[in-house]
Amino acid sequence: MLRLIILMFVFMNCSSSHAQLGNLLEKAKQKTKSKVNQRVDQKMDKAIDQSLDKAENAPKKAKQDESGNKEENAPASQDAISAKKNKIDNSLRSYSKFDFVPGEKLVAAEDFSQDAIGDFPAGWNANGSGEIVTTNKSEGKFLMTQKEVTFYPEGINNLPDNFTLEFDLMCSDEFNFYSGHFVAGFTSASDIGKDFNRFARFGEGRISDGGGFEVSFHPQNAGGQMGLTEFYSTYDHKEVIKNNADQDKLSEPNKTKTHISIWRQKTRVRVYMDEKKVWDMPRGLADDLKLNALYFRNNAANNTNDAYYLGNIRLAVGAPDTRNKLLTEGKFVTHGILFDVNSDQIKPNSYGALKDIAQVLTENTGLKVLIVGHTDTDGEPSANLELSKKRAQAVKTFISKEFSIDSGRLQTDGKGETQPIEKNTTDEGKANNRRVEFIRQ
Secondary structure (H helix, E strand, O other): OHHHHHHHHHHHHHHHHHHHHHHHHHHHHHHHHHHHHHHHHHHHHHHHHHHHHHHHHOOOOOEEOOOOOEEOOOOOOHHHHHHHHHHHHHHHHOOOOOOOOOOOEEEEEEOOOOOOOOOOOOOEEEOOOOEEEEOOOOOOEEEEEOOOEEEEEOOOOOOOOEEEEEEEEEEOOOOOOOOOOEEEEEEOOOOHHHOHHHHOOOOOOOOOOOEEEEEEEOOOOOOOOOOOEEEEEEEOOEEEEEEEEOOOOOOOOOOOOEEEEEEEEOOEEEEEEOOEEEEEEOOOOOOOOOOOEEEEEEOOOOOOOOOEEEEEEEEEEOOOOHHHHHHHHOEEEEOOOOEOOOOOOEOHHHHHHHHHHHHHHHHOOOOOEEEEEEOOOOOOHHHHHHHHHHHHHHHHHHHHHHHOOOHHHEEEEEEEOOOOOOOOOOHHHHHHHOEEEEEEO
16 A cells, blocks of 8 residues: 555656656747747848848839830939939029020920831931931930931921920031031921922022021030031021121030020020020011921031931920910910929929029019929829829929029929820820919919
8 A cells, every 4th residue: 555655656746747847848949939930030130121222222123204215213312312303403503594495385396216226217308318326325316417418307387486496416526627517497498308409508598588597506626515506597588697606615514415495586586505595686587587397407527427416306386475374364384394204303404494484473472373293194194193293393392492482372283194285196295295384373
C-alpha cells in the first residue's frame, strides 16, 4: 500500500513537471516565433521603404499632353520641383517687356505631328524640296529646308486686318554667313502656286501685284542663333518701307530655338524674337492692303550643310479689346496663355497675354473675375478636369504675385473637356478648345 502511494506521488510529480516543461517549451516557442516575425517584419518594412524611395525619386512614366506630345515628368523630390518652379518663374519674368498678345481665334496650326519623317508635309505646296525631321536640339517635328524653296500651307486664302503669326525657327550650327535668309511672307495673291517666281527673292517689288510684306531672318555670325533680320513691304508694285536690323544676336544666348511672333494691326506691324521686340512700325503697311496668303522661303544655302528648321506654327485672328470684352460683354477668352505639355506650368511667351488682363484689373480696382480653364478631349476626362483646374489656379497665382492683384478678386474653376467651342476632330479645333476664360463677377 505504502509502495502504491509512493508510486502515485512520483507519477503526479512527473506529470506536473512534464506539464510545466511543456508550458515552458510552448512559451519559448512563441517567443522565438515572435522574434522571427519581428525580424521578418523589419526586413519587409525596410524593403518597402527602399522601394518607395526608389519609386519616389525615379522619373515618372512619360505622359501625353492634349496634343499627343510626350513629356518626361521631373523627379518628384520637392527640391527638384522647387528648382523647376523657380526656373520657370524667372523665365516668365524675362518676358516682362513682352507685349505681344496672340490672336483670339486660331485659324491654322501646324506642328507636323501627323506627317512621316522624311516626307514633305501634307497640305503644303512648294516649288522645291524639304522634309520632316526630328532633331537633338528640340522636341517635336520640324520642316527642314536647305536648297532654295518657297512653300506655303494650302487652304489659307483670306487674312483679316488684325492677325498674329507665331513659329519656332532653328538653323544648323556654324551657319555660313553667305547662306540665304529665311523669310516669312504675306501676300495679296490668292494662289501663290500659279507663279512661284513672284516670291523667289526677298523684296525686289515682286511680292505680288497687289502687295504684301516679308520679314527675313539670318543667324549672321551667331553660330546657330537667329540674328540679322529685315522687313520689306510693297503696295501696287511700289516699295512702302524697307528696314534692316543688323544685330549679331537678337535671340537669347545659348538658345538653339527662337520663337518668332509677328503681329499685324491694319497698317501697324510688330515683330518679336523671343522676348525682344525687333520692329514696331505704325505705318509699315499701306492703308488699303488686303492680304490673302502666308508663305515661307529659304533663300538657299551657300554651304550644303546649312539648313533651316521650321515648327510649331500658329496663325490666329487678332486679339480683341480685353477691356471692352470684360467690362461690356462680361467675358474675355484667350488662347494666348500657354502651358507646358500635360502641366500647369505657364510658358514664358504667355507674359503678354497675362500682362494685358492684369492691366485691366489694375485700372478697374472693383472688378472681380472668375478664371476658368478648359482642355480638349485628348486624355482621360477626369485628368483633363483636374488639369484645367490646376491651370486656372496657376494663372491666378501668377497674376496675383507678379502684378500685385488682390487674390480675393480672383476665383478659379476648371471645366476640363466638357464645354468645347469647336469640334475636337482637328488640330485647330482642339487648340481653340484649350483656352482660359475670365468671367466678370
